Amino acid sequence: MKANLNLGSVFGIEIKIHWTFFFLILWIVFSELKRGGNTASILFNVALVFAVFVCVILHELGHALMAKRFKIDTKKITLLPIGGMASLERIPESPKQELLVTLAGPLVNVIIALLLYFAIPVQELMHLNFTETFEILSSFTLQNFLFYLYIVNIALVVFNLIPAFPMDGGRILRALLAIRMNRIKATQIASTIGQFIAILFLLVGLLYNPFLIFIALIVFLGAYGENQMVHHLELLKGHTVKESSITNITTFNPKDTLSKAIKAVITSTENNFVIIENNAVKGLLFYQDIMEHAKNENTLIGDVMTTTFKAVDSNDDLKKVYQLIHGQKNSFFPVLENDKLIGVIDAVNLNEFIVFQSKLVQ
Numbered sequence: 534m535k536a537n538l539n540l541g542s543v544f545g546i547e548i549k550i551h552w553t554f555f556f557l558i559l560w561i562v563f564s565e566l567k568r569g570g571n572t573a574s575i576l577f578n579v580a581l582v583f584a585v586f587v588c589v590i591l592h593e594l595g596h597a598l599m600a601k602r603f604k605i606d607t608k609k610i611t612l613l614p615i616g617g618m619a620s621l622e623r624i625p626e627s628p629k630q631e632l633l634v635t636l637a638g639p640l641v642n643v644i645i646a647l648l649l650y651f652a653i654p655v656q657e658l659m660h661l662n663f664t665e666t667f668e669i670l671s672s673f674t675l676q677n678f679l680f681y682l683y684i685v686n687i688a689l690v691v692f693n694l695i696p697a698f699p700m701d702g703g704r705i706l707r708a709l710l711a712i713r714m715n716r717i718k719a720t721q722i723a724s725t726i727g728q729f730i731a732i733l734f735l736l737v738g739l740l741y742n743p744f745l746i747f748i749a750l751i752v753f754l755g756a757y758g759e760n761q762m763v764h765h766l767e768l769l770k771g772h773t774v775k776e777s778s779i780t781n782i783t784t785f786n787p788k789d790t791l792s793k794a795i796k797a798v799i800t801s802t803e804n805n806f807v808i809i810e811n812n813a814v815k816g817l818l819f820y821q822d823i824m825e826h827a828k829n830e831n832t833l834i835g836d837v838m839t840t841t842f843k844a845v846d847s848n849d850d851l852k853k854v855y856q857l858i859h860g861q862k863n864s865f866f867p868v869l870e871n872d873k874l875i876g877v878i879d880a881v882n883l884n885e886f887i888v889f890q891s892k893l894v895q
């Protein structure tokens with residue numbers, strides 16, 4: 534099953550929605566029905582969820598467009614029931630850039646909240662007493678819809694500024710610390726603070742709201758993941774692609790048949806292959822494509838290979854490959870030297886390199 538539904542693209546960034554998002558919609562419909570809601574109340578709440586998610590997309594676009602100013606591309610924005618995620622090609626390493634890219638997201642929600650504040654008479658609502666406010670807000674009008682959206686945007690700002698990974702606040706904290714110390718130390722401190730906050734969430738969650746337990750888990754894993762990524766990047770610093778490439782590889786011609794590739798899969802440890810013609814890389818043949826067409830082994834490789842791929846240079850930084858692997862579906866890249874194929878690099882051998890390096894520094 535495909536995990537994400539494609540919604541199209543904005544500024545060349547794909548917008549995807551995770552399938553679990555539809556559980557959220559179902560959950561809203563069911564809980565409205567349980568409360569004795571009618572069609573109007575269900576539509577109002579479902580529309581509100583969609584409007585909130587538009588605000589979340591705009592928030593993520595805030596990050597992506599600021600990153601673009603620093604020449605960092607964003608491949609996609611994914612919407613999950615718990616929020617959005619912009620897959621930046623890489624995280625800016627300069628603390629100042631990271632700070633600006635991170636602040637750009639919540640800033641979008643501040644702007645939306647400000648616009649809504651002036652568009653609807655928020656102050657009028659504030660002057661009423663509790664019962665009057667409650668009465669006005671319980672009807673399904675456009676003004677109420679916008680008022681809830683205003684509250685949600687403020688909540689998004691507050692939630693995102695919690696100083697814990699993977700929330701923006703965690704990155705802001707790290708960037709602020711990194712101005713005064715090195716990035717690894719800054720990440721360690723920010724992760725520790727994040728995990729401490731996760732424990733607070735867990736305790737409050739156990740007492741009052743199970744949803745907080747869920748957030749605690751995400752924050753805990755986020756802190757761990759961020760710490761590990763920065764650690765890996767540091768181990769790869771100063772090393773080139775050449776040091777971690779596999780040079781003893783099998784290649785095929787687009788006119789070869791699939792039977793050759795099947796034989797190579799069975800008789801070697803190679804699963805993915807580079808396809809070359811006249812010394813130039815024409816495409817990549819992935820294991821899943823071989824399996825998919827294995828029934829017709831006379832199929833020409835040229836007909837089933839992937840022709841859109843990224844190649845890396847043997848003198849490139851290994852950090853670059855690490856970041857590519859974390860942002861891609863396929864983690865197998867041809868390695869070129871003076872535009873000629875000299876080998877390949879994939880996630881497995883890059884991980885081996887990282888493990889080996891970590892043994893050296895221990």
Ligand SMILES: [Zn+2]
Nearest residue numbers: 638639693701
């Ligand atoms: Zn954000």
